[in-house]
Amino acid sequence: MSVERFxxxxxxxxxxxxxxxxxxxxxxxxxxxxxxxxxxxxASPTFTQASAQWDPEYGLRPRPGEKWYGSAAGPGxxxxxxxxxxAEQHFTYHRPxxxxxxxxxxxxxxxxxxxxxxxxxxxxxEFITEFRDSAGALVVxxxxxxxxxxxxxxxxx
Amino acid sequence: xxxxxxxxxxxxxxxQVVVADLSRTQIVQYAGASGDYNPLHTDERFAREAAGYxxxxxxxxxxxxxxxxxxxxxxxxxxxLSFGVRFTSQVWPGDTLTTTxxxxxxxxxxxxxxAELDVVTVNQDGVTVVSGTAVARLDV
Numbered sequence: 001m002s003v004e005r006f007x008x009x010x011x012x013x014x015x016x017x018x019x020x021x022x023x024x025x026x027x028x029x030x031x032x033x034x035x036x037x038x039x040x041x042x043a044s045p046t047f048t049q050a051s052a053q054w055d056p057e058y059g060l061r062p063r064p065g066e067k068w069y070g071s072a073a074g075p076g077x078x079x080x081x082x083x084x085x086x087a088e089q090h091f092t093y094h095r096p097x098x099x100x101x102x103x104x105x106x107x108x109x110x111x112x113x114x115x116x117x118x119x120x121x122x123x124x125x126e127f128i129t130e131f132r133d134s135a136g137a138l139v140v141x142x143x144x145x146x147x148x149x150x151x152x153x154x155x156x157x
Numbered sequence: 158x159x160x161x162x163x164x165x166x167x168x169x170x171x172x173q174v175v176v177a178d179l180s181r182t183q184i185v186q187y188a189g190a191s192g193d194y195n196p197l198h199t200d201e202r203f204a205r206e207a208a209g210y211x212x213x214x215x216x217x218x219x220x221x222x223x224x225x226x227x228x229x230x231x232x233x234x235x236x237x238l239s240f241g242v243r244f245t246s247q248v249w250p251g252d253t254l255t256t257t258x259x260x261x262x263x264x265x266x267x268x269x270x271x272a273e274l275d276v277v278t279v280n281q282d283g284v285t286v287v288s289g290t291a292v293a294r295l296d297v
């Protein structure tokens with residue numbers, strides 16, 4: 001994933017805060033004491049996850065003219081190679097993220113490791129995403145770990 | 158609101174219910190805001206019939222977002238230096254989640270006081286759904 005331009009927009013920040021049940025005015029009302037004290041509207045701590053909206057390659061949204069894999073007339077079909085789960089997510093904040101920032105994101109693979117579990121091998125894959133502002137300064141570093149289960153031979157998981 | 162270093166000590170803790178009786182609509186709301194439209198989270202028929210789950214379940218990142226809300230409510234706005242979690246159990250519609258943060262250490266970074274926190278969110282049965290750590294700047 002690479003996102004060339006991820007503008008931190010007021011309506012998007014407000015909708016994201018609503019979705020996590022956070023009615024803190026620092027995410028929506030620039031005249032509120034909280035926003036004034038913060039020097040303007042902020043984005044909530046996990047907001048960079050919404051950079052998916054600006055990722056042209058992002059796979060988990062329907063696209064015009066392409067068949068979507070969720071239910072429609074039929075129940076849909078689980079895509080091959082799916083079944084990975086989000087195991088960990090870590091954020092390092094180099095400064096608060098503000099409405100009005102325009103970020104870019106670059107992602108690279110980190111480490112991979114395996115663990116043996118009762119039901120087979122667990123394969124962990126790490127990705128690091130760096131979010132930088134328009135001056136090139138780091139704002140947020142995100143580290144995600146995905147896990148995929150590989151059943152033992154002769155088992156179907 | 159922000160925490161003051163002189164008012165805080167190791168072992169202090171704060172708890173908050175971050176969602177009661179989680180609705181499918183809130184999960185849909187998170188899908189729309191985040192852009193993650195994985196139908197495992199929003200499409201009951203797909204989750205049951207195509208994927209073999211009992212039904213839809215929340216995005217891990219929704220649970221992390223709700224967990225983060227408790228942190229910012231407690232430590233103040235724009236004060237987190239880091240926040241990380243492991244996802245340990247799925248969150249289902251109807252779940253009620255409570256987040257607790259505990260002060261593990263009060264220390265300094267770049268000459269400023271910070272609190273290192275352990276963070277855990279549990280469901281109504283006491284099962285941990287996410288656990289992790291955060292570091293927050295404190296006022297002197």
